[in-house]
Amino acid sequence: MDIPSLAQLKKDLSYLSEKELIDLITDLAKFSRDNKAFLYFKLNERDQPNLFVDAVKEELDEAFQVANTRHYHVAKKAAQGIRRKLNKSLKLSKNKADQAELILYFCEQMKKYDYERHHHPVIDNLFRVQIGKAQKLISSLHEDLQSDFSYRIEELI
Template identity: 40%
Template structure:
């Protein structure tokens, strides 16, 4: 079965009643955890972006607290897992400011890991890529925010 395009879905949803849309949303939420998380964000957290950012930062802290620092192999696996979660939460928000703040917080936590990521090329490259992405997103923000975030990036440079 080939799925319909977003444009086709949008046209079809116009003809549905609000009760049918509610039923479709609930049915969609039953199938995937990500769908449920996105609906939770849209219904309960999107009106207070700062609170959402703080809750994601707590998830990042929890992820970094579980890192097995005995081996760089295990560190890399857990860091990638945390980064996947961060990217998922960034996709829910769609706001550039939220994306930059979460990426910088992730980089800050990664840089403060012990043993240092400087001794591992893969972790250093991952850190550099996320900083580069944050810099790219900063250039799209308002000038005042650009200045504030640029100061944070200067603190994070290795």
Template identity: 35%
Template sequence: MKTATAKELKTALSNSSQTELLDLCLRLARFKKENKELLTYLLFESDYEAGYIQSIKDEMDEQFEQINTKSYFYIRKSVRKIHNNTKKYIRYSLKKETEVELLLYFCQKLKDFDPPISRSPRLQGVYDRTLLSIKKTIPKLHEDLQYDFNEELEDL
């Protein structure tokens, strides 16, 4: 099956009625969890970004508490999962402020984690790459936000 381009999809959707669009959205939501999560964000949470960020932070707190600390293998696996989930939520938002705030929070949680991540080169690499990503994103923000986020970055 050949996949249609974004332009073709946009044209087809603009020619559809409101009920057809509703049916298409509901059908899309039935298939993948990510589609449902994106629709939930767009319909309910995009208006109140601060609440969305706080809910993700709460989820991250919960996930960090559940990490099995018996071995660095399990820690790495769990940290990768938390990082991937965070990146997924950032993709839903598409706002650079949200991206920087969530990644800074992830780095702070990782830095404060016990046992220390400095004993695992792979975990240290995840931490360093995330900091590098934050440093690349901060210049794209408004000057006031840049200053605030740079202050937080210096604390790390």
């Protein structure tokens, strides 16, 4: 089956009535939790701009609190699992400042919960890669935001 291009889908959507569009969007939201979350954040981001960041931070907090970090192997698996949640959430936002904020928050939580005490190469590399992603995102932001975020990165390093 050949899936049409995004431009073709957009053209086909323009022919639908408002009721048909609403039905189609609700059907899409039923398919996955990610679609539902994306729709929720898009509908509410004008009224509450920090809703997305706060919700993801809360989810990350819960994940870090229940993670077992006693042994390096389990800590590595927990950190990788939490990073996967973070990456899923980052796909929902196109705002680079929000993405940088969440990546830095993830790194701060790794420091807070003392993941680096294990000196495991996978954990250390995961931390460095996330810092690198944050630096890359921050370099494309406004100068004021760059200085705020760079201060946080210096504290992490």
